[in-house]
Amino acid sequence: xxxxxxxxxxxxxxxxxxxxxxxxxxxxxxxxxxxxxxxxxxxxxxxxxxxxxxxxxxxxxxxxxxxxxxxxxxxxxxxxxxxxxxxxxxxxxxxxxxxxxxxxxxxxxxxxxxxxxxxxxxxxxxxxxxxxxxxxxxxxxxxxxxxxxxxxxxxxxxxxxxxxxxxxxxxxxxxxxxxxxxxxxxxxxxxxxxxxxxxxxxxxxxxxxxxxxxxxxxxxxxxxxxxxxxxxxxxxxxxxxxxxxxxxxxxxxxxxxxxxxxxxxxxxxxxxxxxxxxxxxxxxxxxxxxxxxxxxxxxxxxxxxxxxxxxxxxxxxxxxxxxxxxxxxxxxxxxxxx
Amino acid sequence: xxxxxxxxxxxxxxxxxxxxxxxxxxxxxxxxxxxxxxxxxxxxxxxxxxxxxxxxxxxxxxxxxxxxxxxxxxxxxxxxxxxxxxxxxxxxxxxxxxxxxxxxxxxxxxxxxxxxxxxxxxxxxxxxxxxxxxxxxxxxxxxxxxxxxxxxxxxxxxxxxxxxxxxxxxxxxxxxxxxxxxxxxxxxxxxxxxxxxxxxxxxxxxxxxxxxxxxxxxxxxxxxxxxxxxxxxxxxxxxxxxxxxxxxxxxxxxxxxxxxxxxxxxxxxxxxxxxxxxxxxxxxxxxxxxxxxxxxxxxxxxxxxxxxxxxxxxxxxxxxxxxxxxxxxxxxxxxx
Numbered sequence: 001x002x003x004x005x006x007x008x009x010x011x012x013x014x015x016x017x018x019x020x021x022x023x024x025x026x027x028x029x030x031x032x033x034x035x036x037x038x039x040x041x042x043x044x045x046x047x048x049x050x051x052x053x054x055x056x057x058x059x060x061x062x063x064x065x066x067x068x069x070x071x072x073x074x075x076x077x078x079x080x081x082x083x084x085x086x087x088x089x090x091x092x093x094x095x096x097x098x099x100x101x102x103x104x105x106x107x108x109x110x111x112x113x114x115x116x117x118x119x120x121x122x123x124x125x126x127x128x129x130x131x132x133x134x135x136x137x138x139x140x141x142x143x144x145x146x147x148x149x150x151x152x153x154x155x156x157x158x159x160x161x162x163x164x165x166x167x168x169x170x171x172x173x174x175x176x177x178x179x180x181x182x183x184x185x186x187x188x189x190x191x192x193x194x195x196x197x198x199x200x201x202x203x204x205x206x207x208x209x210x211x212x213x214x215x216x217x218x219x220x221x222x223x224x225x226x227x228x229x230x231x232x233x234x235x236x237x238x239x240x241x242x243x244x245x246x247x248x249x250x251x252x253x254x255x256x257x258x259x260x261x262x263x264x265x266x267x268x269x270x271x272x273x274x275x276x277x278x279x280x281x282x283x284x285x286x287x288x289x290x291x292x293x294x295x296x297x298x299x300x301x302x303x304x305x306x307x308x309x310x311x312x313x314x315x316x317x318x319x320x321x322x323x324x325x326x327x328x329x330x331x332x333x334x335x336x337x338x
Numbered sequence: 339x340x341x342x343x344x345x346x347x348x349x350x351x352x353x354x355x356x357x358x359x360x361x362x363x364x365x366x367x368x369x370x371x372x373x374x375x376x377x378x379x380x381x382x383x384x385x386x387x388x389x390x391x392x393x394x395x396x397x398x399x400x401x402x403x404x405x406x407x408x409x410x411x412x413x414x415x416x417x418x419x420x421x422x423x424x425x426x427x428x429x430x431x432x433x434x435x436x437x438x439x440x441x442x443x444x445x446x447x448x449x450x451x452x453x454x455x456x457x458x459x460x461x462x463x464x465x466x467x468x469x470x471x472x473x474x475x476x477x478x479x480x481x482x483x484x485x486x487x488x489x490x491x492x493x494x495x496x497x498x499x500x501x502x503x504x505x506x507x508x509x510x511x512x513x514x515x516x517x518x519x520x521x522x523x524x525x526x527x528x529x530x531x532x533x534x535x536x537x538x539x540x541x542x543x544x545x546x547x548x549x550x551x552x553x554x555x556x557x558x559x560x561x562x563x564x565x566x567x568x569x570x571x572x573x574x575x576x577x578x579x580x581x582x583x584x585x586x587x588x589x590x591x592x593x594x595x596x597x598x599x600x601x602x603x604x605x606x607x608x609x610x611x612x613x614x615x616x617x618x619x620x621x622x623x624x625x626x627x628x629x630x631x632x633x634x635x636x637x638x639x640x641x642x643x644x645x646x647x648x649x650x651x652x653x654x655x656x657x658x659x660x661x662x663x664x665x666x667x668x669x670x671x672x673x674x
Contacts, residue, residue, distance in 0.1 A: 043540040103386035141628065148638060156403075185567055187542075188609040191628055194621075212541060238616040257615040258570035259597035260597060268548030273510045292413040336375035 004071075005174055005206040006055070011045070011052050011068035020278040024063070026230035029304055031224075032174070037200055037207040039217030039238065041253075042227035045274055047096070051227070052176050052210045056095050057085050072174070075243040090121050090305040093168035100159040101165075110162055111147040117169045136165040138188035141195055164196065169294040171203070178210045193220045218242055223310075226250050229285035231275050232304065236311030241278040246313035246321040247287045251328035268331045276301055282318065291333045292317060292324050353390040353426075354529060354561045355414060360423035362409050362585075366634070381633045383409045384420070385585040388660070391529075396555060396562040398593065400608075401582035404633055410582075411531045414563060415447050416440070427529070445475050448533040450551075454514035454539075458506045464517055465502040468524060475525055476659045489524040492554060493517070494595045511541035517549065518584030523554060529565045530555075536571065545627040548574055558667045569612050574598055581605050584641040591666030601668045603646045640671065648672055 013025040013039045025047040032038050042048045053059050055070060057077060070077040072093065077085065089095075097103045105113060118129040129210050134144040135300065140161040151159060160180060169173050180196070181189040197220050202205050209221060217224050218240060223323055224242070225235040226249065230334040234247040265276060272289040281288060287297040297316055306310040327333045358423040362475045363630040386404045390395055399407040412418040413425060416432045425432045427443060435443055451457035458467050477485065490498040493516040515535065522530060532551065536544040550577055555562050566572050572579055572593065574617055579593040581602065591604040600606045607626035613619065640658050643649040650669050660667040661674040 043542060157628075157630060186569075186611040186628070187402065187624060187626060190613070190624055193613075194623070214541075215615040218615050218617050219613040219619060242616055254615060255540060256541050258568075258574050259614050259616070260570045260609070260612045261614045261616075261619070262575065265547060267545035269544070269549070270542035271546070273512065273543070295522055299609075330609075 003034055004031045005034045005073060006208075007069070007071040007137050008051070008055075009069040009071070009188070011051065011054065011070060013059070013063055014066050015048050015060070015062045016064065017062060017278075022278045023066075023230055023280065024277060025054065026277075026280070028068070028230070028232050029226065030225045030232050030235050032208060034205055034206055035204045036207055036222040037197065037220055038223045038225060039214075039221035040057045040208055040210045040225045040227065041212060041214055041217055043212060043274060045229075045277070046227040047230040047321065048227050050180055050209045051176050052095070052208065055087060055176055055208070056093060057082075058089075060094070065257070069203050069229060090117055091170045091279060092172055093174045093176065094172040096163050096167045096175065096176045096180050096253070097132075098155070100163035100180075104129065104159060105161055105214065109148050109150055110154075114147070114169060120298060121285035122170045130159060131132070132169070133158065136168055139168065139199060153303075155188075157184055157192060160184065160188075161195065164192075164199070168199065174208070175200075175204045176208045176210070179212070180209065182211070189216075190219075196220065214242070226253070229280060230277055231285060231314065234311075234313040236302075240308060240311055244308075244321075245325065246307045246311070246317045246318050247286075248290045248292050248317075248324060248328060250313075250327070252334065253290075253323060255328065255331075255334070266331050268334045270334060284314075292327070345480075352393060354393050354395075354428060355391040356424075356426040356429075357387055357389050357410075357414075358424045358426070360410075360413065360420045360425060361385055362406070362413060362418065363421045377378040378440075380633060381416045382636065383633065384413070386657075387509070387582075387585075387587055387603065389580060389587065389590060391561055391563070393561055393577060394559050396560075396564060396576040397526060398570060398576035398579040399563055399565045399582065400567065400572050400579055402567060402631070404584075404631065405582040407567075407582055408533055411533050411563060414529075415449055415531055416443065417449075420632050433611040438450050441475075445525040446527050447529045447531070448525065448527040450519055450535045454511055454518045455506070457518045458514065459507050463503050463505055464509075467506075467517065468502070468521055471521060471525055479670075484536070485524055488554075490521040492523060493520040493550060495520065496592075497611060505599065511539050512546060515539060515543075515547050519547075519550065523558070526558070529559070529561045533565045535564075535565070537566075551575055569597065569608060570614075572618075581608065584633060584636050586641055586669065587641070587660075587667075588669050589666065590666075595666060597667075601666065601673065602670050603648055603672070604642050640669075 009029050011025055015022040015024055028051055040048045058258040073231060114133045115129050118124045118132055120317060133147055137144040139145060140159060142161055181192050221238050224238045226233050228249050234241060234250050252270040256270060258267060270289055277284055281296045283300050284302050287293040300316060302314040302316045304314045306314050307318050353565060363384055364381045365379050366379050394424050399410060401407045469482055472482045472485055472580050487498050490604050495501050536547050576593055580587055581589045583604050589605045596605060597609060600609045608623050610624055625647055627644050637644050639655050640653040643653040652667050658669045658671050660669050663673060
């Protein structure tokens, strides 16, 4: 366990909206090995952003922890006082929010915003802060002469680089990046991912990359955690999970993705839509959309079981995975599941 | 679903749409600021674009944000007027179209919008939204319910009774996008422009909409423009692709050829940059220099030259013209 920077166990986060209680994250369990990039993937509403925010304990007012553990370097983040947690932020755990455009204050220069972190949080003096700011700009590939510029003077891709520089400011151990390349064009996206990957390797960082795009995960992540309707349904090494998936949802997600390298095949949608989390179905949450669902699936709650080396999946039919994979590759399997 | 694919190709291709040296320039900023800088601040969103669309052809308009692809789509539907040049629909100039001819064009050419959550009036039921284009086109009341039911069938929203009295917020994104498509198709258009129709949808739902798009296009024999920044999606729905960069076309040709053997340096970088959903993929540096294109201040000559690894003297002086290579047109001095 000591080679994990983070172990999340049975995490539950609930949003209270009026009288409704929406269990956005319901028993999420996964590990982040030290020095790896882990992709947290799933569709909108699956709870991936909520997990990312929960790890920093900066959440919407309506959100509350209902249970679980988040062990960061062996320390449960949920047990820390707010003051202690605050000490960890930026220094040990840094967060890159979904849209870099919104995370930068438009009325201050970038240098001023970096100084806020470097001087107030990092305790540096002005000269040290300036030197570090220049170093950070170099690292993310921006000319340090542009430190005095305002956010609007940068393009979207450059602002994303600035957001990465900010996150790196105090040498954190873990960076959580929420959809860092989603709003960017493919060429810029590729360049940002390359920068992130090379920094991660050079600095030995651990990174959680929240994304809906499994091709981004395939490109840059060592491991993948697949979420569906508030739960982790499968996790493991990227290569294994994408080539030998054990959970039908992972199989379906893969089928639905256009692949520029493959010869032309028909994309297969997963019929239906995710469940309403204020009233989730019993048993497996994917069962209503799953072409392989059987009677026990709608009553029995599948737990994560080991299916390979550091590879887990939560499906009652994991033992038949090989056979299900073959069927899942056929388009007609997914037609009329509902 | 695939069996209908061959249908779209008709015998003698005659252009449905002809775009002739189109330019669209937007003046930005206040006139006073422009006067003080003593140079006009003009964004050349489209700067000399030529292409034709044959009947039944699906063409992808591919490019990064700001390349002019959405502006192009809007002008094709006469939602924006070009600053220079002409767009001909079946030989008629859109600029001079008015009265009944324009009304007829509005029915025959339709837009499928990007964001299904915003494309429908939240205060209208689905039935009301579907009725609006019919009433605008003066379709008799008696006929409308039937037309609505047919359009809903077309997009696989069976049992319309279940959906018609709902409001948009009561439906999922995938269902809404189907309604948006049904609404665009209800007047039986011959030409559609789809502007990133799946970019707001989840992956598992996206495939269904793309398949639907292919199906209705083939069954109705539609001529279609599919605007996207995603080559993998364009490849899935379009046999031909036009790649744009900073208001100009850089490459135009069969999609498979462009994917397998891109010729223009920009297209090469674009193809190399698309990630694929499996771990075996190239991590080689992209063959293009970093940097964002600036539409306010594009470089002289070839617009890519400041990012292009092959740029030479001539690229700064002369704008590259289209060079025909097989079924393709490439705008690059390396090829002319």
